[in-house]
Amino acid sequence: MQDLIDGYQQTKRMLRALRTLNTDAAERGLLSSMISDCEYAIEWLVSGRRPGNKRGVERRAGYQRERPIDPIRIQSYVMQSTAGSPANITDWERWQIEEALRTLTPLERACYEMAAGQGIGHGDIASMLGISRGNVSTLLGRAEEKIKLNKISSLFLQ
Numbered sequence: 001m002q003d004l005i006d007g008y009q010q011t012k013r014m015l016r017a018l019r020t021l022n023t024d025a026a027e028r029g030l031l032s033s034m035i036s037d038c039e040y041a042i043e044w045l046v047s048g049r050r051p052g053n054k055r056g057v058e059r060r061a062g063y064q065r066e067r068p069i070d071p072i073r074i075q076s077y078v079m080q081s082t083a084g085s086p087a088n089i090t091d092w093e094r095w096q097i098e099e100a101l102r103t104l105t106p107l108e109r110a111c112y113e114m115a116a117g118q119g120i121g122h123g124d125i126a127s128m129l130g131i132s133r134g135n136v137s138t139l140l141g142r143a144e145e146k147i148k149l150n151k152i153s154s155l156f157l158q
Contacts, residue, residue: 001045004045005042005045005046008038008041008042008045009038009042011038012035012038012039012042015031015034015035015038016035018031019031019032019035099150100147100150100151101113101147102150103146103147103149103150104143104146104147107129107131107139108139108140108142108143108146109143110129111125111129111136111139111140111143112139112140112143112144112147114128115136115140122136122137122140
């Protein structure tokens, strides 16, 4: 990598020397553009990110970072429910649960199902979903509030 940086710096020095010797304005402009391109490449190689970016990918907000999760792994948690066997729940009770969870966002629902359904801790949920522990607590609070409001306003959940 250092060889590449040294090569760009040497090319930049040669272009500057050519620009001082050249008297044609059009060629001087072209050489200045080439020097600028070399400086851009050098800065990118040295810093490891595109020049001019104020925020690199490592400084994105939590919701902008994408962390792939294996769907089979999530399904295995859903299937190993500690809240009781699906055989113990009637169709009406299952429908009521689905109705109560209907207003939740996918992330709120995932957090709520893992915490309330499987008894997984906030830290483990955070690591599985790739979010912070505080964010898990916030999402669970919002989910519980939405479920409570849904229970009050729905005729079927009383």
